[in-house]
Amino acid sequence: MKVKYLEFENFRNLENNKVYAHENTNVIFGENAQGKTNLLECIWLFCGGHSFRGSAEKELVKFGEKFFKIKLTFDGQEREQNVEIRYMGGKKEVYINGVKKKSGAELIERFSCVVFSPEHLSLVKAGPGKRRKFLDGALCQQKLKYAMFFSKYNQVLNQRNALLKDINRHPELKSTLEIWDDNLSMLGAYIIQQRIMYAKKLKENAQYFHSGISEEKEILDIEYVSTIKEINVENLEDIKEKFLNNLRDNLKDDLYNGFTTVGPHRDDINILINGMKAKNFGSQGQQRSAVLSLKLSEANLLSEIHGEKPVLLLDDVLSELDSKRQSYLLNKIDDYQVFITCCEKSNKELLKKGKVFSVANGKVTSE
Numbered sequence: 473m474k475v476k477y478l479e480f481e482n483f484r485n486l487e488n489n490k491v492y493a494h495e496n497t498n499v500i501f502g503e504n505a506q507g508k509t510n511l512l513e514c515i516w517l518f519c520g521g522h523s524f525r526g527s528a529e530k531e532l533v534k535f536g537e538k539f540f541k542i543k544l545t546f547d548g549q550e551r552e553q554n555v556e557i558r559y560m561g562g563k564k565e566v567y568i569n570g571v572k573k574k575s576g577a578e579l580i581e582r583f584s585c586v587v588f589s590p591e592h593l594s595l596v597k598a599g600p601g602k603r604r605k606f607l608d609g610a611l612c613q614q615k616l617k618y619a620m621f622f623s624k625y626n627q628v629l630n631q632r633n634a635l636l637k638d639i640n641r642h643p644e645l646k647s648t649l650e651i652w653d654d655n656l657s658m659l660g661a662y663i664i665q666q667r668i669m670y671a672k673k674l675k676e677n678a679q680y681f682h683s684g685i686s687e688e689k690e691i692l693d694i695e696y697v698s699t700i701k702e703i704n705v706e707n708l709e710d711i712k713e714k715f716l717n718n719l720r721d722n723l724k725d726d727l728y729n730g731f732t733t734v735g736p737h738r739d740d741i742n743i744l745i746n747g748m749k750a751k752n753f754g755s756q757g758q759q760r761s762a763v764l765s766l767k768l769s770e771a772n773l774l775s776e777i778h779g780e781k782p783v784l785l786l787d788d789v790l791s792e793l794d795s796k797r798q799s800y801l802l803n804k805i806d807d808y809q810v811f812i813t814c815c816e817k818s819n820k821e822l823l824k825k826g827k828v829f830s831v832a833n834g835k836v837t838s839e
Contacts, residue, residue, distance in 0.1 A: 474809045479543040482534040484510035485834035497826030500813045507834040512785045518544045520581045554829045580616045586771040589787040594734045596750045596759040600740035602627045625659040625810040653719045658833040661712035663736045677769035685761045693744040699734040786812040
């Protein structure tokens with residue numbers, strides 16, 4: 473999968489432009505707060521219509537303007553394709569090869585990226601929410617069905633939590649919980665099953681990469697930790713029934729707390745190095761090696777599933793890695809199309825590989 477060119481109008485602070493990409497390496501150079509990450513964010517939106525920074529669509533419109541329009545032309549699925557996203561008047565429109573689509577979700581499985589930023593380097597030591605976000609982000613790119621189930625699950629979860637709070641004031645509403653519980657357990661069972669299956673594949677790939685980084689001195693392991701115990705991952709109905717039983721068993725606690733205390737929204741993954749929790753016992757270098765292995769594994773799995781390599785977006789991550797890990801990363805991504813942001817032109821080998829862009833006050837120029 474290769475980006476050919478990117479067009480943007482009124483997007484963030486970027487000056488309206490049409491940028492032609494190199495098929496291998498694209499180095500985006502500039503000082504902080506000039507618009508480098510905005511350029512990566514613009515590309516990322518074509519994966520599914522959402523910002524990897526969690527920004528609302530209205531925040532993507534350039535200050536003083538009322539709309540933004542972005543276009544991407546890329547080679548993928550053995551042909552040239554183009555996608556356009558328009559946002560105006562609080563509404564988003566998505567066009568794929570000139571055909572208007574119902575939502576940005578239809579971009580999933582069409583164009584794929586893997587983004588790696590300094591924020592990801594804290595994945596091991598951060599709270600479980602960051603690790604769940606990592607799993608869900610990867611799975612949403614792989615399967616449109618997962619993205620739909622995940623979105624619906626969060627809607628039902630929010631409605632159930634609101635009902636739990638209302639029941640304390642209106643006990644007669646308690647009888648309506650059964651409907652929400654049934655929907656939540658059905659949707660949640662699929663999410664748990666897909667996460668466990670993905671975590672297993674992720675581990676197998678990440679172990680290979682981590683072995684290389686550590687020169688075969690360390691073994692990386694990944695364990696999915698679910699609040700729903702003793703489940704048969706092969707049996708979706710079994711997961712649903714156990715989840716439903718857990719919701720019933722924990723109802724008293726849920727009513728007391730005012731939120732749902734069990735389910736995939738409370739799950740986590742343990743990241744282990746030589747059998748020890750990396751979060752508690754790993755050095756900063758070991759933790760960063762583990763994250764590097766996970767991100768490379770994510771890219772590799774997307775390649776296997778879609779039959780072509782995703783585009784890689786590296787947002788100022790090289791400056792956060794030592795020279796050994798920088799070299800390993802650059803060696804492993806050599807056959808991907810890559811967009812790398814950096815503040816300094818210190819890596820001469822990297823600059824020779826492809827094309828260099830400068831970003832200053834939102835203006836993108838090719839050197």
